[in-house]
Amino acid sequence: xxxxxxxxxxxxxxxxxxxxxxxxxxxxxxxxxEHELVRELNVSRMTANRAIRELVSSGVLSxxxxxxxxxxxxxxxxxxxxxxxIATEIAERGHVHRAxxxxxxxxxxxxxxxxxxxxxxxxxxxxxxxxxxxxVPLQLEDRYVDPAVAPGYLDVDFLKVTSHQYLMAVAPLxxxxxxxxxxxxxxxxxxxxxxxxxxxxxxxxxxxxxxxxRASFALLYHAGSRFELAGVFDL
Amino acid sequence: xxxxxxxxxxxxxxxxxxxxxxxxxxxxxxxxxEHELVRELNVSRMTANRAIRELVSSGVLSxxxxxxxxxxxxxxxxxxxxxxxIATEIAERGHVHRAxxxxxxxxxxxxxxxxxxxxxxxxxxxxxxxxxxxxVPLQLEDRYVDPAVAPGYLDVDFLKVTSHQYLMAVAPLxxxxxxxxxxxxxxxxxxxxxxxxxxxxxxxxxxxxxxxxRASFALLYHAGSRFELAGVFDL
DNA sequence: AAGTGGTCTAGACCACTGT
DNA sequence: CAGTGGTCTAGACCACTTT
Numbered sequence: 001x002x003x004x005x006x007x008x009x010x011x012x013x014x015x016x017x018x019x020x021x022x023x024x025x026x027x028x029x030x031x032x033x034e035h036e037l038v039r040e041l042n043v044s045r046m047t048a049n050r051a052i053r054e055l056v057s058s059g060v061l062s063x064x065x066x067x068x069x070x071x072x073x074x075x076x077x078x079x080x081x082x083x084x085x086i087a088t089e090i091a092e093r094g095h096v097h098r099a100x101x102x103x104x105x106x107x108x109x110x111x112x113x114x115x116x117x118x119x120x121x122x123x124x125x126x127x128x129x130x131x132x133x134x135x136v137p138l139q140l141e142d143r144y145v146d147p148a149v150a151p152g153y154l155d156v157d158f159l160k161v162t163s164h165q166y167l168m169a170v171a172p173l174x175x176x177x178x179x180x181x182x183x184x185x186x187x188x189x190x191x192x193x194x195x196x197x198x199x200x201x202x203x204x205x206x207x208x209x210x211x212x213x214r215a216s217f218a219l220l221y222h223a224g225s226r227f228e229l230a231g232v233f234d235l
Numbered sequence: 236x237x238x239x240x241x242x243x244x245x246x247x248x249x250x251x252x253x254x255x256x257x258x259x260x261x262x263x264x265x266x267x268x269e270h271e272l273v274r275e276l277n278v279s280r281m282t283a284n285r286a287i288r289e290l291v292s293s294g295v296l297s298x299x300x301x302x303x304x305x306x307x308x309x310x311x312x313x314x315x316x317x318x319x320x321i322a323t324e325i326a327e328r329g330h331v332h333r334a335x336x337x338x339x340x341x342x343x344x345x346x347x348x349x350x351x352x353x354x355x356x357x358x359x360x361x362x363x364x365x366x367x368x369x370x371v372p373l374q375l376e377d378r379y380v381d382p383a384v385a386p387g388y389l390d391v392d393f394l395k396v397t398s399h400q401y402l403m404a405v406a407p408l409x410x411x412x413x414x415x416x417x418x419x420x421x422x423x424x425x426x427x428x429x430x431x432x433x434x435x436x437x438x439x440x441x442x443x444x445x446x447x448x449r450a451s452f453a454l455l456y457h458a459g460s461r462f463e464l465a466g467v468f469d470l
Numbered sequence: 471a472a473g474t475g476g477t478c479t480a481g482a483c484c485a486c487t488g489t
Numbered sequence: 490c491a492g493t494g495g496t497c498t499a500g501a502c503c504a505c506t507t508t
Binding site: 046057178179180181182183184198199200201202203222224227229 | 281292413414415416418419433434436437438457459462464
């Protein structure tokens with residue numbers, strides 16, 4: 001197998017994304033037109049068009065017919081619920097964040113997790129951390145990390161840095177997938193969040209991607225009575 | 236100027252969606268190939284390809300190269316978390332939506348609702364509707380509407396139009412605020428969603444704004460075991 | 471008038487699946 | 490083998506915006 005296998009339109013997307021990620025093209029800036037991309041990359045206009053159209057569809061760019069294509073302002077990209085660092089969120093409320101590390105280990109993860117991470121090796125790093133807001137447990141973070149992506153994960157001091165912060169630092173975040181559910185937490189989880197029997201929990205399943213690979217899968221449990229997600233859409 | 240204004244690829248999408256919505260093509264069924272669509276609708280293959288590709292991207296269809304295109308089974312993973320009309324969402328999955336109106340009345344709302352709506356008058360319209368997906372209850376919609384914004388609300392046939400659709404039609408939607416919570420539903424709600432005691436529900440509190448005013452406040456309860464919100468963030 | 475996006479065509483080659 | 494999706498090309502016409 002030679003170099004190809006990557007479709008041309010993906011190369012065009014990458015060509016554009018590279019400049020946005022590097023900061024060369026800031027939000028609001030004009031992106032090269034389809035014609036320019038055709039000349040720069042020696043592709044047909046339909047190929048450039050597909051690449052740009054997909055970036056528009058994913059909210060990275062926006063277009064105005066007759067005018068041009070622009071880097072989207074990410075906050076207005078229609079994010080209903082924000083991806084936030086729990087430590088930052090607590091700090092913004094003027095409260096004190098504290099983390100307690102219950103587990104930090106290398107193990108063979110459950111099959112469901114293996115499937116989500118599409119692990120190449122057998123083992124993964126695993127951390128189990130409780131985040132407190134003013135000494136009240138707010139989130140239980142049950143996270144699995146691909147060792148190939150973050151080999152130093154077991155040496156991180158999670159009292160000072162959240163795992164999310166660490167992963168962002170060692171591996172550029174490309175994509176995040178979320179699933180939000182309401183569940184009655186398993187018996188192993190409820191007491192860690194100070195939940196009585198039968199109380200509901202908000203579960204966020206978060207998969208992060210870096211360099212085209214799945215980097216981590218996290219189960220984030222929150223006390224239903226103390227946590228909510230807020231979102232605003234304008235327009 | 237005549238009929239067109241609707242792009243061809245949209246017509247192709249509609250051509251396919253119509254058969255899925257009507258039940259002619261059930262989940263798992265094979266959809267006409269690109270070649271067949273080209274012959275049926277007199278479009279070029281690239282146009283048919285774009286139509287099908289967009290339906291795949293929105294989760295309605297799935298493709299297997301060399302084999303065929305099929306109506307997608309259930310929610311796989313992709314749905315972007317948006318403000319969606321529940322009827323549309325169900326329809327896009329190729330399922331049947333049905334609504335049951337339990338209440339439709341004018342009343343003096345609870346103080347908590349009055350505060351959310353910032354009502355000028357004392358009374359508000361109130362509707363209580365259960366939405367079914369293939370005869371399984373998916374959402375309980377408990378909605379309060381400011382009569383000043385939608386005076387005809389009590390006369391709407393909610394079996395044909397969702398309240399969201401009606402409100403969009405009479406009052407331009409400017410802004411939507413969401414709060415997502417996990418709760419154990421009140422005893423009055425659980426049986427309407429077919430939930431047993433102690434089962435969790437995902438509650439979305441939605442406030443809509445129109446012409447600078449608060450138009451409606453809705454409590455949307457969903458069975459935790461059958462409903463989830465998914466979101467994808469790129470970059 | 472020149473540039474931009476929006477759409478569409480009629481071919482083409484490829485890898486893969488099923489019979 | 491014929492059929493399918495996956496991709497790509499080199500043109501084209503249109504409506505619109507910018508200069």
